[in-house]
Amino acid sequence: MVTQKDVADLAGVSFITVSRVVNGEQNVKEETKKKVLAAIDKLGYTPNFAGQVLNSGRCNTIAILTPIPFEKSTRTFYLMQVLSGIEELCRKNEIDMILGTVPEVTENTSYDYLRPFKQKKVDGIIYIGLKKIPKEMLEELKKRDRPCVVIGDRPRSSILSWVDTDNFKAGYDTVQKIWEYGHRTLAFISLEQDIYNENIAEREKGFIKALNDLKVPYSPEDYILRTDYDASKLQDKIAEAVKKWKKKPTAVFCSMDSVVPGTVEGFVQAGFSVPEDISIVGFDGFINNTNYQIKIATNVQPLKEMGKKAAEILFSHINGNVTKKQTAVFQVEFTPNDSLRKR
Amino acid sequence: MVTQKDVADLAGVSFITVSRVVNGEQNVKEETKKKVLAAIDKLGYTPNFAGQVLNSGRCNTIAILTPIPFEKSTRTFYLMQVLSGIEELCRKNEIDMILGTVPEVTENTSYDYLRPFKQKKVDGIIYIGLKKIPKEMLEELKKRDRPCVVIGDRPRSSILSWVDTDNFKAGYDTVQKIWEYGHRTLAFISLEQDIYNENIAEREKGFIKALNDLKVPYSPEDYILRTDYDASKLQDKIAEAVKKWKKKPTAVFCSMDSVVPGTVEGFVQAGFSVPEDISIVGFDGFINNTNYQIKIATNVQPLKEMGKKAAEILFSHINGNVTKKQTAVFQVEFTPNDSLRKR
């Protein structure tokens, strides 16, 4: 391996002068500098990062940890969009990303996803949520005093910065938009409360608040269906609800895109035409990337921007510029589409 | 930061004994070992990886480099599937993955995707293809003598191991399968030759060979449409071809799933019913993850297995068990589906 010493020997200087040149210090004679640069070029020398790390304590690597499995479709989109934003900032700052998954608690594996962190192999962590940050991770963060930024959740801990979407407002505004299209009876597809996270809860709250503010003559809660990711279960729920509802909804707001296909299927089976009888509005817009049968009206989260922001905050913590907790809230963009019809 | 020395002080031994315990060496008195372990536990000590790297030259990190952009839909599926396989093996071996993208040549960025490699920040590289491995990367690999495994291509260089699909056979066998369903006139959707890589070329060759072997009374080449990823261009091509063909095809074989929607659309516009008038067979099966309008018959590549194999080969190189080039060919699995009808 080519080291500073090799370069020094070739250039006829000491290895410490090589270090100076490499680090762009000013106090080196122009002539010496030239010799050194020539030697570096000739030998193809690049400083070994392990030596640098040992000195500086900084490894210019961050960990991206997420419970999102790599093989699942829609969530992968979410992950990759966020990642593309993080990467953009990493490139600029010559930082590398170690990508790791946080295993399910039930997996009961011996695999320690925090190992790189414990080894000081990373300067900080970006946790891409959808699930609360695990307790043991929070413990480690406290102990080792290295920064972490969470995307997609709003942890209360004072040591966790976060970047999130304004889900309450998104839920509220979406109802308003649908209302403007002339719909007066709206359903909401949510998740069972043991699965759903704050994001879904907030969208749901926004839904309820908006309808109450609009003084609808029914209870918004009666039009909320809660299920899990299983499409057939959702279809049963819809069939059941359709029988029960006195006023049939003319629009459904899906709390996330993954439940859109099941929702469409459910209403079709219950005798509705989509979107003629019932409009559909989703969340995220991933489904529109996938040639789904109709273009779904949706709320687009600026995921790439959120990733960039998270990286920016993390770097500011790592560099010690900012020590106290940072937060950032992003607005979604409502995007009308074929699936939302005027009434 | 907690170091070996802190543990040593607390346990009342020298730091070198701590090192022994950490590395599970045998020649340590049971009693001493207990004291050390207690101290490690109490202080929450984890060996700092930079120190270890400097000694061993191994950093237990690999780079996953790919030209696949994080934001594009179908290719992201490909990437993530492969990644899930690599990750599985990485977990077992306590290896971390640095994920990096190889920028487009046209991007003209100052970003150096090989930096982690040059810095010896990784022990080796897995290159996830779809595009040939860049020249400058091959140069670096030669110079630094660290291993690289390519997925999805078959580079000739003696220093590159690879893992690939048997695309020729897949193309050939697919025609046979479609033939068994009673189809006698088959079209193939390919890419223009300046875009397409070896994989598409091989599938195409398999298509031609099979039809020649089956002694069809027409030239298979006349039924190959070449276009790019743009759906509307593809539709024009189809419209044009439909006019020209004397015998209309009853089945189309798409060289990749990304062209399936455009193909379906094209034939529908040309007056065909899908799949009644014309069957569709794709490649990869990603589109079936996305609630596409019909389930597409397809060829599934064992991407996760391929990722695992690539990691296995890379690790064998890194550990020095195997020095010469390794290769592995995987078979696709043909999966019939709604879009392929009997004739």
Next chain:
DNA sequence: CTGAAAGCGCTTACAG
């Protein structure tokens, strides 16, 4: 069974 010495590749004061 245990420790003192040297070294991995680098940077940071310090001396000249």
Next chain:
DNA sequence: CTGAAAGCGCTTACAG
């Protein structure tokens, strides 16, 4: 402007 010394946290012979 340049170099000798010490040290970052660890491991690997070597000595006892």
